[in-house]
Amino acid sequence: MPDEPAGTGTGTAGIRSGHPLRPRSVGITGLAVASAFGRGLPALEAGLAAGVPAFAPVTRFPADKYRIGVAAELPGAGSLLDELIAVVDQACEEAGLRDRGTTTLLLGVHREPGLARLPRWGRDPAASSAGLAVTLAGKCGLAGSPRAYTTACVSASTALIDAASMIRTGRADRVVVAAGSLVTEDDFAMFDAGRALAADGVVRPFSAGRKGLLLGDGVAAVVLEADPHRPLTTLSGWGRAGDAYHVCQPHPDGTGMARAITDALDRAGLTPAAVGYVNAHGTGTPHNDAAEAAALHRALGPHAARIPVSSTKALHGHVLEASGLLELAVTVSALRTGRLPVNAGHLGPDCDLDLVLTPRATDARHALSLNAAFGGANTALVVTA
Amino acid sequence: MTVTVLTRAEWPGTGEPPALARFVVSSFSPLVAEAARLCLTAHYGPPPVPADEGARTAVVLVSTAGDIVSGREVADLVDSGGNVSPLLFFQSVPNAVLGHVATRWGLTGPVVCVSPAGDPTADALDLVDLMFAAGDADRALVVLVEQSTTPGTPDRAVALLVKPGGHP
Numbered sequence: 363m364p365d366e367p368a369g370t371g372t373g374t375a376g377i378r379s380g381h382p383l384r385p386r387s388v389g390i391t392g393l394a395v396a397s398a399f400g401r402g403l404p405a406l407e408a409g410l411a412a413g414v415p416a417f418a419p420v421t422r423f424p425a426d427k428y429r430i431g432v433a434a435e436l437p438g439a440g441s442l443l444d445e446l447i448a449v450v451d452q453a454c455e456e457a458g459l460r461d462r463g464t465t466t467l468l469l470g471v472h473r474e475p476g477l478a479r480l481p482r483w484g485r486d487p488a489a490s491s492a493g494l495a496v497t498l499a500g501k502c503g504l505a506g507s508p509r510a511y512t513t514a515c516v517s518a519s520t521a522l523i524d525a526a527s528m529i530r531t532g533r534a535d536r537v538v539v540a541a542g543s544l545v546t547e548d549d550f551a552m553f554d555a556g557r558a559l560a561a562d563g564v565v566r567p568f569s570a571g572r573k574g575l576l577l578g579d580g581v582a583a584v585v586l587e588a589d590p591h592r593p594l595t596t597l598s599g600w601g602r603a604g605d606a607y608h609v610c611q612p613h614p615d616g617t618g619m620a621r622a623i624t625d626a627l628d629r630a631g632l633t634p635a636a637v638g639y640v641n642a643h644g645t646g647t648p649h650n651d652a653a654e655a656a657a658l659h660r661a662l663g664p665h666a667a668r669i670p671v672s673s674t675k676a677l678h679g680h681v682l683e684a685s686g687l688l689e690l691a692v693t694v695s696a697l698r699t700g701r702l703p704v705n706a707g708h709l710g711p712d713c714d715l716d717l718v719l720t721p722r723a724t725d726a727r728h729a730l731s732l733n734a735a736f737g738g739a740n741t742a743l744v745v746t747a
Numbered sequence: 748m749t750v751t752v753l754t755r756a757e758w759p760g761t762g763e764p765p766a767l768a769r770f771v772v773s774s775f776s777p778l779v780a781e782a783a784r785l786c787l788t789a790h791y792g793p794p795p796v797p798a799d800e801g802a803r804t805a806v807v808l809v810s811t812a813g814d815i816v817s818g819r820e821v822a823d824l825v826d827s828g829g830n831v832s833p834l835l836f837f838q839s840v841p842n843a844v845l846g847h848v849a850t851r852w853g854l855t856g857p858v859v860c861v862s863p864a865g866d867p868t869a870d871a872l873d874l875v876d877l878m879f880a881a882g883d884a885d886r887a888l889v890v891l892v893e894q895s896t897t898p899g900t901p902d903r904a905v906a907l908l909v910k911p912g913g914h915p
Contacts, residue, residue: 473813473818478818478819478821479819482816482819482894482896483897484897485812485815485896487812487896490862492863493864496864506864507865508864509862509864509870511860511861512841512861512862513840513841513858513859513860514840514841517860524877527878527880527883530881531877531880531881533877547825548821548822548825551821551824552839553836555833555835556833556836556837557833558836603855603856603857604806604854604855604856604857604858605849605855606849606850608850609769609837609843609846609850610843610846617855621855625883735840735842736837736846737842737843737844737845737849738846738858739845739857739858
């Protein structure tokens with residue numbers, strides 16, 4: 363077996379290899395989002411404040427043959443590429459990013475239906491998620507060696523963690539992270555076949571009687587920078603761990619997610635007492651929400667019962683690969699506006715958590731944003747105002 | 748910083764990889780599981796990996812094109828009005844087979860799937876080097892898999908067990 367050292371690649375532009383570890387802060391200096399509530403952070407914040415779910419009958423394809431026919435679609439959505447270009451440009455402009463050509467792009471992205479329909483034989487290697495990332499980087503003037511993350515519902519949060527690690531370890535001074543998922547019929551058919559969609563048309567995270575998830579559109583981008591002077595917020599901690607339990611179900615004791623939360627808080631230099639809000643993954647499926655509640659209790663101990671928790675998937679839908687970024691935007695908004703978004707659709711208690719059932723003010727400085735995915739993948743982000 | 752490949756194993760490319768329960772239609776997930784088995788067995792023997800190492804081992808899947816065959820199967824069923832099998836939902840994302848590998852071998856480090864724009868091996872080693880430097884893992888099982896897009900050419904799957912530093 364080959365045992366020779368393998369030199370690490372240097373193809374990712376903007377990376378400064380060989381720098382010693384040093385504790386640099388990771389600031390969010392630009393943030394742009396589009397969801398079923400419309401384009402821009404103000405539209406998302408208005409939707410969250412209203413607390414009314416954005417689900418409506420699907421318009422993008424005939425959905426009458428499926429058991430449930432609603433989703434949270436972005437009004438007037440263009441192609442995924444066009445929507446990604448718009449949010450990346452907006453985030454870069456907000457950050458005042460001048461040196462785009464040396465800035466790396468990490469992209470969490472869902473498989474486009476057009477790619478799936480290409481013939482297998484003779485397929486162009488560029489017809490891939492990576493190819494979309496290259497095209498997006500080129501259109502936005504970013505460095506030409508991007509990477510696409512295809513880790514399902516933790517794609518965006520994993521990209522954020524790698525971007526933050528690149529900055530924290532001195533490998534990069536700034537990174538653009540983008541993610542996008544628009545509801546497709548292919549997804550609808552698969553989630554319907556898997557009986558994962560909420561048959562009653564309502565997402566009820568952590569609630570008694572919860573029946574499943576509903577899909578939504580989400581496209582978002584952030585600029586992360588080292589030691590910025592006036593960041594919107596700081597990404598102060600992050601963690602990730604696997605369950606090693608099942609192909610598609612979370613560990614019922616929440617062990618992987620608990621380790622991700624603990625690692626994230628340790629990296630942020632915080633204890634559970636400092637956490638003022640949790641934006642949960644909270645899909646509204648029986649297995650996920652029970653496991654996530656168990657993870658919160660395992661990681662946060664007695665604090666789990668008093669920290670406000672909400673899953674905003676009940677409002678904007680499950681945006682799959684883009685979840686980590688859209689929900690990061692929700693979390694940033696909660697800290698900046700001092701308003702916690704509601705956990706809509708609640709029928710009655712099932713998980714021992716302090717769910718935000720009505721709009722609530724907060725002076726929290728630190729919040730967690732959690733995501734989980736098939737394969738037992740778990741991520742936790744700590745956002746600090 | 749450098750990384751060291753402790754063990755490399757490649758699926759030989761002849762015939763079909765061993766079937767994997769609950770994964771249908773496509774060779775993608777069976778290839779991942781078989782390459783992982785060959786690599787981990789060569790290094791550790793039968794599963795599971797010793798608990799102290801498994802707890803710090805990341806599982807990384809690198810595939811530029813992803814599961815072409817499963818994606819095409821779903822698209823064809825949707826376009827023809829056919830019924831999609833629930834099993835296609837379970838294998839709809841590349842993480843799913845990593846859940847199988849991690850469970851069988853007791854690997855509880857980070858689970859990551861990427862589609863790199865550059866050289867897949869170099870990108871994978873960059874990725875795990877970053878994980879090691881950030882303290883997210885001390886070992887990484889990297890599986891590189893691509894389904895053939897040329898008739899008569901076999902699918903490819905290679906697995907690497909990687910550690911930090913320049914000495915095995």
